[in-house]
Amino acid sequence: MPKTHHLTLPVDRDAIRALELGDLVFIDGEIVMTAGLPTHKRILEAMDGKRELPFPLDGAALFHLGSYSVDTPDGFEILYMNPTTSTRFNPVMPAIIRHFGLTLVCGKGGLDAASAEAMREVGCVYLSILGGGAALHSDAIRKVVDVGWTDLVSHYRMVKMQVKGLGPLTVEIDAHGHNGYDLRQQSARDRLPALLAEMNAARG
Structure with a gap:
């Protein structure tokens, strides 16, 4: 039975490793948000010592979220945010997860086996x-804490923000290598022969 x-x-x-596939999670605290592959490439460059990070990512919660945001006289204002597809970042995520010891990655669509192993x-x-x-x-946003790489368009910037009650989020890859996306794909493949046989029988 999934837990909340x-x-x-x-x-x-320990709290991360206690999460199981299908559990629901609500988040309070600081997360880091970006939707950009160029941003991830800059993170890799920082790992190689070729540029500076705007703020530390050690142990961070990295969210693949895009946003509609504006620069105002009072600072960077996020009008709304919405997830982007994490699979776009499969080639770079294993290295980023390992280097910074990320605790959470969030988005939609999941990540591949190499990322699950790094997790x-x-x-x-x-x-x-x-x-x-x-x-x-967007209702969970409490404040923008920091904004990095402001030369990029707004949804590619790396943004640290404080959230409260962000969720519900579903555990789809746990810290033990179990991947809910892979399990559902395998279940669909296992059911396919019987479905095809049923369709053939119905044709008469």
Whole structure:
């Protein structure tokens, strides 16, 4: 039976490893948001010592979220945010997860086996966030803490923000290498022969 967890970030590895596939999670605390592959490439450059990060990512919760935001005289204002597809970042995420010891990665669509293995090694989970739930997600924003790489368009910037009650988020890859996306795909493949046989029989 799935459980519901209310996590306050930063969170220790024991709490992360206690999360199971299908559990629901609500988040309070600071998260880092970006939707850009160029941003991830800059993170890799920082890992190689070729540029500076705007703020530390060690143990961070990295959310693949895009936003509609504006620069105002009072600072960077996020009008709404919504998830982007994490699979676009498959080539770079294993290295980023390991290097920074990320605790949470969140987005939609999941990540591949290489990322799941990196998560297992460091104690990290992937959380699926509702696509099209911009109003719900945006309501959880309490304040923008920092904005990095402001030369990029707004949804590619790396943004640290404080959230309260962000969720429900679903554990789709746990810290033990179990991947809900893979399990459902395998279940569909296992059912396919019987479905095809049923269709053939119905044709008569």
